[in-house]
Amino acid sequence: MDITPYIAFSSNCIVLDIKDKNPVPANISEIAKLIGAARQNTSPVINSLVKKGLLFKGESGIEGNNAKAYAVFVNPHILYAGDKDNVNEALQVMFHKAMKMKVLKDLPDKLF
Numbered sequence: 725m726d727i728t729p730y731i732a733f734s735s736n737c738i739v740l741d742i743k744d745k746n747p748v749p750a751n752i753s754e755i756a757k758l759i760g761a762a763r764q765n766t767s768p769v770i771n772s773l774v775k776k777g778l779l780f781k782g783e784s785g786i787e788g789n790n791a792k793a794y795a796v797f798v799n800p801h802i803l804y805a806g807d808k809d810n811v812n813e814a815l816q817v818m819f820h821k822a823m824k825m826k827v828l829k830d831l832p833d834k835l836f
Contacts, residue, residue: 732747736799736803736806738795738796751793752793778802779796782794800819801819
């Protein structure tokens with residue numbers, strides 16, 4: 725599965741349509757639909773990748789059915805949609821701790 729077509733330029737957020745002027749973050753249910761998987765299978769995988777520092781979940785501010793919705797961001801050290809010499813500062817802060825984790829310590833190149 726390739727999520728590249730859903731990663732917003734500069735923010736590295738997984739979105740519904742990267743061509744929109746203001747792309748809307750995809751919540752976990754929508755990500756499950758995008759990749760053709762069941763939500764109950766997608767959520768544990770995303771949570772596992774968050775624990776490993778590969779993804780970051782941030783509250784999107786949108787709530788539906790009394791449940792919080794999360795925007796999901798891809799670690800820019802793994803994949804970055806934008807100018808690697810000008811990585812979004814907020815994105816750097818989100819993944820600062822991840823770079824200290826053993827899982828990501830041995831990456832060959834660091835962007836920032």
